[in-house]
């Protein structure tokens with residue numbers, strides 16, 4: 166699925182290795198605003214949401230067997246298996262996570278309550294310019310010339326102000342459900358990052374982490390093949406923990422293969438399991454060893470799809486760079502260290518080109534290694 170592009174000569178862009186998307190400079194689409202027409206009642210695809218299938222579209226795998234790794238928390242080899250899954254897929258299904266169903270049901274009920282409000286009511290909680298929190302188009306919309314068949318609600322910081330905008334007389338159920346869910350996810354995400362680090366044989370930055378909750382709503386679509394719910398992208402943080410409501414198919418993962426052409430693999434929802442997606446910063450931290458998974462969402466004719474993505478990254482001010490234990494002495498680190506805020510800022514300009522913009526050339530890596538050696542020397546002298 167490709168987007169029509171307005172290439173910007175001032176940006177050096179790079180897509181996923183397959184080059185399946187292109188981007189345009191931000192600002193072309195106002196992400197703070199909602200759609201100018203109601204997706205839920207549309208009978209056809211307007212030009213604004215029409216995505217022409219590209220000639221080089223990757224095939225979608227039709228294999229019915231469950232190909233994605235399933236990691237059960239609490240087994241002796243969970244850590245190793247989790248790291249291996251992210252090395253080969255960048256994604257795994259997480260089962261036996263111990264979270265009660267009520268946490269998911271509570272959030273789903275409130276998310277449905279939000280997205281089924283009349284458009285003008287949802288717009289009261291629209292993201293204001295410069296803020297990531299609130300209601301509007303999916304955050305990556307600004308990079309594409311076409312709109313996606315979805316709407317989103319982002320929670321970063323306090324929930325109550327938005328809940329009051331939506332339901333001045335009854336904000337509490339929404340606040341309670343979102344806060345309970347976010348706090349469970351914060352705990353789980355930290356555990357998962359720690360597990361993966363352990364599987365890699367290192368201790369990671371699990372102390373300070375922060376998270377953003379993104380609720381996504383994909384209304385049923387009259388012509389699913391002519392549009393897209395969420396275009397190809399990677400996530401920016403360390404890991405994303407994704408809950409797809411039961412039976413809500415549509416998520417696909419791009420898989421490059423040695424024994425066949427690159428293809429999209431549908432991620433079938435598995436009852437009780439969450440999807441863990443490695444983001445750009447985990448790719449950086451592992452010096453490129455773990456895959457930052459390219460994924461997208463297709464829509465369907467029959468039913469609205471709801472998902473909740475918890476993006477987890479390092480805490481404010483914490484920089485993430487390649488862990489020295491995963492860096493080859495000869496080749497040096499492949500990326501420079503960044504904070505999540507800095508990296509998100511770069512992504513705001515370059516989108517998927519961001520990862521290449523922090524990639525170090527061999528010469529940079531040498532200089533970096535020399536600087537590290539000098540710093541080590543300095544520390545020793547000071548002992």
Ligand SMILES: O=C(O)CCC(=O)C(=O)O
Pocket residue numbers: 379381395400407409416460462471472473474
């Ligand atoms: O809706 C989904 O399943 C995926 C959402 C997603 O990729 C995102 O919010 O970044």
Ligand SMILES: [Fe+2]
Pocket residue numbers: 398399400405460474
């Ligand atoms: Fe994503």
